Amino acid sequence: MYKVFMNEKKLTLSKYPEDFEKKLRYEGFATLEIAVDLLQNTSCPEINVYGEEIEEMWEDFTHMFKVIEAAGGVVSNKEGKLLFIRRIGRWDLPKGKIEKGESLEQAALREVEEETGLKELILEEFLNNTFHLYTERNGDKILKTTYWFRMRYVGNETPIPQTEEGISEVAWKDQEAVTAEVLPQTFQNIKLILNDFWLQH
Template identity: 35%
Template sequence: MYCIFVGDKPIILTTNIEKETNFKNFLLKDVSIDAVLDTLSKKKIESVRLIHHNPNTILKKFLSKLPNVIAGGGKVYNKNNEVLFIFRNNKWDLPKGKAEKKETIEETAIREVEEETGVSGLKIEKPLQTTYHIFKRNGKLKIKITYWFKMKTNFEGELFPQENEGITKVAWLKEKEIEEAIENSYANIKLLV
């Protein structure tokens, strides 16, 4: 099963057909993205489930319906076990960004964290789950596929928000602060935290 978010509502890719309650079922092979988004916009609907018989190809079939944007990001811990957050578009988020040509996804993740926060000395510890969300840019729908990594750093310097990317604040957050921050965050970030 995969979740692709549109705002805070998920499109769930599944092989199981369940009786509809607060969600709507569609067959993946027959559905249009516009119909899915229209259904998700209804208040009573909490999610859309796209059903496909083969769990091994379900994600690939869905991703072929929209242009893909590949991104990398980090859930970064310092030596005090605080997590690095950014504040952009009036929401708390984790640093991430679009991959550049001839760059591995790990290089993308490290570069984007450095650019968006000013933090250096990053070391990847392990991959985290990949997240998916649909967004509109210049009137066109796209799906962002973000590869996340758990990172560590001993960095103790000043934090610099990348203002030209709309980031207004960068902060190391303790566990209690993280709980508060994710109340004003994105569904994808809540999955990672």
């Protein structure tokens, strides 16, 4: 199953129909175009496209967009708190585009270090990936895939926000603060990856 977000609306591609208000049986490329159009141009909050050949469906879907890959981390410290960045009034996790020649792991570590100023990071395992759609200023439609890794911070430095990237704050949050402060002011993708993190903890 693939979950793709666009402006906080959700498109789920699955093998069998999900319990959604709006469902479309996959009948080729046009079905995907209709689904994206409905999400973009109507008030419909979520759509399910379903079909037996899910990998073929996903391949068709990725061909509709320019694919950009990014990597980031869910970082915990010695007290078990998680590291968040604040950008444009929303809480987020540190992440960024993978540069040419970098592995996913190298990109994830570099981006966390750049966005938070923290260096003593230990990369543990791959958590999952998330997908979201957006349109660039030049009109290009982008499918952004972000690969997330579990990381541990073993140093004692104070995190420093990378202000040139629009980050206004970096903060460690315990589970209570995550529930009270982060979840009401973050993105659906981030909620998904935090859920994966806690399920595997």
